Amino acid sequence: MVSPFKIFPFVMYPFIVGSLITGCVSYRVIKAVEGRSVPDIFAEFLVGTTTLQEALEALGAPDQVAELEGKDVLIYQQSLLFNSGLSFGIPLTDIWGSGFDFSAYGELVRYDLVLLSFTPDGILSEIASEKGSRYPYLKTILSDKKGN
């Protein structure tokens, strides 16, 4: 019987090499973005002056609306998920009975947020902002600081 390696060398070898390599090392990167980017509004919005109408014209519809202690709160947000994983294994299960596998995975969700609070008359009374996307992925996910 003629070996298939002699008839289809360009099929058999890549198949075996590919199967072994994919069983050994893999690296994965996933990114998920939800919502639009949140603008930096501190320069143009002034507490006690800016109105609800001006805010809606500048920023559009908020992602969340709520009432908080008699004030109307608008929240604009964008979430950024970044996931990466590295896996290294030696697939010896067919010949050895067990294999080696080392894996490291990480997932980080960061938020860009702007919170605007308005009085019942529609005057801006408070601004809060957080730019989570400025934190670098690896440094943030590897940090041991509490709350970080």
Place this chain on the structure above:
Amino acid sequence: MKRFREPLFVLLLVFFLQSCAGWAKNKDYHPFDASGLDKLIPGKSTVAQVTEMLGAPSNIVKLSNGNAYIYRRSLSKGTGIWLLIVSFGNYDKHYDQIVIFFDKKNIMTHYGITLDAHKAAYGLPF
């Protein structure tokens, strides 16, 4: 150079034999039409006129001086690519949103509009 041709060919073949790609598209659909919003007049238009034009809202929130009617729909697009030992995934979700504010007498006072759903795009995570 000639002796590298064969291994290179094999390597490329491995690369493409083990590769695949996929695309996905999801819609959270609400059939409101924002093109007639300019016919609504703050201080005059009522809840009934708004709901007649836009239909039932996705959500209603009670506020300090009335209510907010929220109309929302989304479009998301996902891309996945597997290249031998490396895989990439990208997911992009955007919204069309209209938030209409009413006073306690159910008269429209303000509205905000964002039509971004069409910005959802396929791509790579870089």
